[in-house]
Amino acid sequence: MNACLKKNKGFLAMAVLMGAVSAIAAAFVSIILQWILDVALNGDLEGFEKMIAGIAIYMAALCLMGFVEALCGKILLRNVTKDLRDRIFRGVMSKGPEEYYKCNSADYLSMIVNDVKLIEENFLIPLLLSIQMIALFLATLAILCYLSPLITAILIGFLLLMFLVPALLGKALQKRQNFYSEELARFTAKAKDFLSGYEVIRSFSIGGHILSKYHKENSNTVNAKFRADRLVAVNESLADMLSTLSVVVVVFVAAYMVLRGNITAGTLLALIQLSGTFSTPVLVIMQSFPKMAGMKPILNKVEALCTQENKSSVANAAASVRFQKGISFDCVKFGYEDDHAILKGINLEIEPNKKYAMLGDSGCGKTTVIRLLTGYSDRYQGHICYDGKEVRQMNQRELSQQIAVIHQNVYLFDTDIYQNICLEEKFSEEDLNLALQKSGVAGFLSQMEEGIHTKVGENGSRLSGGQRQRIAVARALIRKTPILVLDEGTSAVDQKTACAIERELLKEKELTLITITHHMQIELKNQYDRIFYMDKGVICTPDCE
The missing domain is CATH 3.40.50.300 (P-loop containing nucleotide triphosphate hydrolases)
Structure with missing residues (x-):
C-alpha cells in the first residue's frame, strides 16, 4: 500500500492540499454569516450590497477548490486501486508451484476483487476524508477560540467523550472486519466451485442440494458483514448523539450570552454554525479510524504478497541457456x-x-x-x-x-x-x-x-x-x-x-x-x-x- 501511495505521491499531495484548503475555506463561511447578520441587524444597506459581490466570488472559488480536490481524490483512488491489483496479481504469479497450490484460486481472486474493494472503501476513502476533516477541525477550532473561549471549552469536553467510543470499539471491529474478509474469500471459492461444477450438478440432478449449500454460504457471508456493520452502527449512533447534544448545549449557552450582551446575534449564528462544523469532522474521524484500523490484517496480507512479488521479480532475470550435457x-x-x-x-x-x-x-x-x-x-x-x-x-x-x-x-x-x-x-x-x-x-x-x-x-x-x-x-x-x-x-x-x-x-x-x-x-x-x-x-x- 505504501509503495502504491508513494508512486502516486503527486496526486496524493494535491488531494491533501486542496482538501485542506477547501476545508479551511468552508470553515470561514461562519464568519461570512456573522457579517451578513450583523450588517442586516444594524440596518447597513450599503454595506450589505457591497458584501454580495465578494461573497459570490468567495463561493465560486470555494466550489472550484472543491471540484479540484474531488477530482484529484478520484484520480488517486483509480491509480492506487489499479497499482494494487497489478501488484497482487504479480505476487500471485511469482509464487512457486508448491506455494501457489496451497491456496484455492478463488482466494487469490477474492484478494484481487474483494479485498482491494474493501481497502478502497474502508482505508483509502476514509484516509483522504480524515485528512480533510483534520484541516476543517483545526480551522474551526481557531475561529471558535477567537469568537468565544467558553464555547470552545464546552465543545472540547464533548470532543473528549467522542474519542472514547472508537477506543473501546476499535479492536473488536478489526476482528470482525478480518473475519468478514475470510468469509468473503470462502464464499467466492464456494461460488466458483459450484459454477465450475455446472455439468455435474445438472447430470446428477443435485441442484436442490447445491442451492441449499450456496444459501448457507451466502448467509454466513452477509451475517459476517452485518456483525461488523452492527458495531460500526453502534459507533456512529453514539457519535451522532454526542454531536447533537453538543450543538444543543452550545445554542443554550450562546443564547444566554446574547441575552447578557456579551456577543452579537451574528456571533451567535456563527457559533451555532461552527459547533456543527466542529463536531462533524470529529464524527467523520471517529467513523473513519475504526474502519482503517479494521483493515490492518487485510493490508498486511496484501503487503506480504506484494513483497514476495518484488523479491521474485529480481530473481527472474536470467540469461538464455541451452541444454547440452544432460x-x-x-x-x-x-x-x-x-x-x-x-x-x-x-x-x-x-x-x-x-x-x-x-x-x-x-x-x-x-x-x-x-x-x-x-x-x-x-x-x-x-x-x-x-x-x-x-x-x-x-x-x-x-x-x-x-x-x-x-x-x-x-x-x-x-x-x-x-x-x-x-x-x-x-x-x-x-x-x-x-x-x-x-x-x-x-x-x-x-x-x-x-x-x-x-x-x-x-x-x-x-x-x-x-x-x-x-x-x-x-x-x-x-x-x-x-x-x-x-x-x-x-x-x-x-x-x-x-x-x-x-x-x-x-x-x-x-x-x-x-x-x-x-x-x-x-x-x-x-x-x-x-x-x-x-x-x-x-x-x-x-x-x-
Whole structure:
C-alpha cells in the first residue's frame, strides 16, 4: 500500500492540499454569516450590497477548490486501486508451484476483487476524508477560540467523550472486519466451485442440494458483514448523539450570552454554525479510524504478497541457456507431506536428444519426478541438475527455456486458437505452420469457421478434448525447447492420432523427449532409447523391466 501511495505521491499531495484548503475555506463561511447578520441587524444597506459581490466570488472559488480536490481524490483512488491489483496479481504469479497450490484460486481472486474493494472503501476513502476533516477541525477550532473561549471549552469536553467510543470499539471491529474478509474469500471459492461444477450438478440432478449449500454460504457471508456493520452502527449512533447534544448545549449557552450582551446575534449564528462544523469532522474521524484500523490484517496480507512479488521479480532475470550435457537425478527423495515420501531415492540420467519413456501405475511418482524437474519445489533431498546446475539455483525463466510439459488436463485461455498457441509471443509463419502440422492442429483447422482465429471459449469449451491437447502440443513445439515431456499428453485423442503425434516427436533429432504413460504404444516401444519403470517411488532395476 505504501509503495502504491508513494508512486502516486503527486496526486496524493494535491488531494491533501486542496482538501485542506477547501476545508479551511468552508470553515470561514461562519464568519461570512456573522457579517451578513450583523450588517442586516444594524440596518447597513450599503454595506450589505457591497458584501454580495465578494461573497459570490468567495463561493465560486470555494466550489472550484472543491471540484479540484474531488477530482484529484478520484484520480488517486483509480491509480492506487489499479497499482494494487497489478501488484497482487504479480505476487500471485511469482509464487512457486508448491506455494501457489496451497491456496484455492478463488482466494487469490477474492484478494484481487474483494479485498482491494474493501481497502478502497474502508482505508483509502476514509484516509483522504480524515485528512480533510483534520484541516476543517483545526480551522474551526481557531475561529471558535477567537469568537468565544467558553464555547470552545464546552465543545472540547464533548470532543473528549467522542474519542472514547472508537477506543473501546476499535479492536473488536478489526476482528470482525478480518473475519468478514475470510468469509468473503470462502464464499467466492464456494461460488466458483459450484459454477465450475455446472455439468455435474445438472447430470446428477443435485441442484436442490447445491442451492441449499450456496444459501448457507451466502448467509454466513452477509451475517459476517452485518456483525461488523452492527458495531460500526453502534459507533456512529453514539457519535451522532454526542454531536447533537453538543450543538444543543452550545445554542443554550450562546443564547444566554446574547441575552447578557456579551456577543452579537451574528456571533451567535456563527457559533451555532461552527459547533456543527466542529463536531462533524470529529464524527467523520471517529467513523473513519475504526474502519482503517479494521483493515490492518487485510493490508498486511496484501503487503506480504506484494513483497514476495518484488523479491521474485529480481530473481527472474536470467540469461538464455541451452541444454547440452544432460539431466541427472542423484538419490532424490521427496514427499508433499513431511511424513509421507513419494520419491524414495531416484537415480537416473537423461542425455540430450534421446527419447525416454517412464511407465508405472498411478501414484508411483512419475508425475512427481516431472514436477521436481520443472521447479515445483526445492524441498527435495539429493540433487537434480541441468548441465550440472542444481534446479534449486535456477529460476522459472531458466527452466522454461529448457523444458516444456504437455499435461493430460490442458488449460486454454478464453481467446482464439492462435493466441492459445503463441501466448502473446511472436513466431514466424514457418515455425507456426510446422508446429500446426506436427501437433495435428492443422487437421481440424479447416473445419473451423474462422480457422486459427476461432474462439475456443472458456477453457476450450467449444473444442473437443483431443483438439485441446493438439493445441497444447503445438504450444510446446513452437517454442523449440530442447526437452519436451508428454505427461499423459495424448490421452484425450484416439489411439491412431496419439500414435501419429508421438511418432512425429520421436523423429525430432534435436529434441529430448520424456513420455510419461500408463500404457506404452507397442509399435513405438523400440523407438525409445530407454524405458524407465517406476514402482512405489523408485526406479526399478533392469530385472524389473
